[in-house]
Amino acid sequence: MVHIEHRDRHQHFYQYKPFLEMIDDHDLTMEVLRLPEHVGEGEVRRLILRGGMELCITEYRMRDERVTTFKGSEALVELNYCLEGGGLFEVSGRRFEVKPNEWQLLLMKDLYAVMKHEPDRKMHFLGIRMKESDFREYVGAGEGEEATAVPRLRGAQPFYAASRPMTPEIGAVVRELAARARQETMPRLYMESKTLELLLLSLRQYFLPEDGGGAKSILRGNDLDKIKRAQAVLRERMDSPPTLLQLARLVGLNDNKLKLGFKEVFGNTVFGVLREMRLEQAKLCLEQGTMNVSETAYAVGYSNPGHFAEAFRRKYGIQPHTLLHRAKISV
Numbered sequence: 001m002v003h004i005e006h007r008d009r010h011q012h013f014y015q016y017k018p019f020l021e022m023i024d025d026h027d028l029t030m031e032v033l034r035l036p037e038h039v040g041e042g043e044v045r046r047l048i049l050r051g052g053m054e055l056c057i058t059e060y061r062m063r064d065e066r067v068t069t070f071k072g073s074e075a076l077v078e079l080n081y082c083l084e085g086g087g088l089f090e091v092s093g094r095r096f097e098v099k100p101n102e103w104q105l106l107l108m109k110d111l112y113a114v115m116k117h118e119p120d121r122k123m124h125f126l127g128i129r130m131k132e133s134d135f136r137e138y139v140g141a142g143e144g145e146e147a148t149a150v151p152r153l154r155g156a157q158p159f160y161a162a163s164r165p166m167t168p169e170i171g172a173v174v175r176e177l178a179a180r181a182r183q184e185t186m187p188r189l190y191m192e193s194k195t196l197e198l199l200l201l202s203l204r205q206y207f208l209p210e211d212g213g214g215a216k217s218i219l220r221g222n223d224l225d226k227i228k229r230a231q232a233v234l235r236e237r238m239d240s241p242p243t244l245l246q247l248a249r250l251v252g253l254n255d256n257k258l259k260l261g262f263k264e265v266f267g268n269t270v271f272g273v274l275r276e277m278r279l280e281q282a283k284l285c286l287e288q289g290t291m292n293v294s295e296t297a298y299a300v301g302y303s304n305p306g307h308f309a310e311a312f313r314r315k316y317g318i319q320p321h322t323l324l325h326r327a328k329i330s331v
Helices: 004-009 012-020 132-139 168-180 188-207 223-236 244-251 255-266 270-288 293-299 305-316 320-330
Strands: 031-034 040-048 054-062 066-072 076-084 087-091 094-098 102-108 111-117 123-131 159-165
Touching: 054 168, 076 132, 076 168, 076 188, 094 102, 094 159, 102 188, 123 132, 123 168, 123 188, 132 188, 159 188, 168 188, 168 255, 223 244, 223 255, 223 270, 244 255, 255 270, 270 293, 270 305, 270 320, 293 305, 293 320, 305 320
Parallel strands: none
Antiparallel strands: 031 040, 040 054, 054 123, 066 111, 076 102, 076 123, 087 094, 087 111, 102 159
């Protein structure tokens, strides 16, 4: 269970509750706030880690437009990774944009933040939060050249934000953490080690020169729009998807750029993105309890229910028939 000192330190998590009418659902490893049905669907998960860090995974969709505000007095640092959704946010009078497949380094104190939630728009974020003093210890502030690499909040300056594109390596770790957080048998030590790996990868990218010390993007012009269109085609046709060459022709790319573009934007292969979509859709179907496991497998494009069940278990840490049974008894 979470200690009081952590409750006082990380105030933002609990401020979701009054504005979004969220419901506590504690388990053995995580704190979970779930949206009630009349507000939307989704949840916010929070895991307290060693070294002063917390991991927060947010995934939801609102029925109607809502506005939430967050207040906090302590100097905090957040690394926020946007997997889906995003939008404009206002923090202490300053607006900044959060985009999918980007991450932000945020420094905050005496915080007042406003976030508008658009109806029927899926939002999926992962965040690492800690006290600023703990963050400085991680980057070795005051002991080397990195001491001046991250600015300090001084005087009346309440907020600093820097955005970076998610590299394939960062995206892969973010998605792995988000998936593992939903598993019942989530190994805590694994989550801590992967969070530290994510922090290390992010800081390495942050400290690179902004003129392109890292890898150059292969995408030009409207290539990003074409990659996103290819993702939409896969979502629309996941039960009978086009071949790689057919998909490339549909969106106006060659197959090599399509493959490399998916790795750059989503941190995954074309087939890997399709597999994730299928499993996410299957989870929704099973939770609704309207189809059995075999019907669900066929509906999302699996020809072998056994292969589907194994892939589902690896992703969610639970057998699909177990999830279906829980859905039926909860009705």
